[in-house]
Amino acid sequence: MATEEDIIKWIKKYNKKMGNFWDDWDTEWYPFIHIFDDGSFFTYGVCGEYLECGPVSINFEKAFPTMEAYAKRLGLKGVATITPHNPKAYARLTKGVLKEKKFLGGQWQYYFVREVN
Numbered sequence: 712m713a714t715e716e717d718i719i720k721w722i723k724k725y726n727k728k729m730g731n732f733w734d735d736w737d738t739e740w741y742p743f744i745h746i747f748d749d750g751s752f753f754t755y756g757v758c759g760e761y762l763e764c765g766p767v768s769i770n771f772e773k774a775f776p777t778m779e780a781y782a783k784r785l786g787l788k789g790v791a792t793i794t795p796h797n798p799k800a801y802a803r804l805t806k807g808v809l810k811e812k813k814f815l816g817g818q819w820q821y822y823f824v825r826e827v828n
Contacts, residue, residue, distance in 0.1 A: 717750025721768040732766055741765030745777055753778065761791035761824060771805050775825075782827045789826040795819060 725732045741754040741763070753774045754765035762782040767774060771792075778790045791810075794801050798809055798821040807823035814820075 713746050713748055713750040718746060718752070719750075721750045721752060725766065725768045729766070732768075735766045737765065745774075745781075747773075747777075755781070757785065757787065758791065760788040762787050762789070763791045763793075775805075779827045787827070789824050791822065791824045793820055793822050795821070798823075 722732050729735065736754055740758075741756045743756060744752055744754045746752045747769070751769035751773070753767035753769065755778065756763055756765065762778055762785065764774075764778065775790065782788075782790050790807075792805060792807065795818045798812070801807070801821065801823065802809060805823055805825060807825040809821055810824050811822040812819055813822075
């Protein structure tokens with residue numbers, strides 16, 4: 712089980728790489744958080760037919776099996792993520808399909824989905 716110190720360590724890692732976790736975590740869109748034993752985490756919510764991921768502190772490959780299990784348990788089509796980063800590289804990383812792109816907040820945002828079996 713993760714300790715408070717473990718979680719704080721991962722929040723600091725997120726802040727260093729991405730910005731401010733507490734500002735980025737919109738609890739209306741992503742009201743849930745999964746915390747792994749090492750303190751790493753991902754936030755999520757359900758939007759339509761997808762489990763939609765919010766701020767994450769870990770590598771997608773590590774988190775996806777848990778995200779996929781939640782999506783299956785909830786009877787959803789798959790997992791959705793949003794990124795401002797290189798969409799080609801992100802597609803390779805997540806094995807997701809680009810569904811939409813929008814120019815928001817001064818940058819492009821790419822919406823990916825990955826179906827679950």
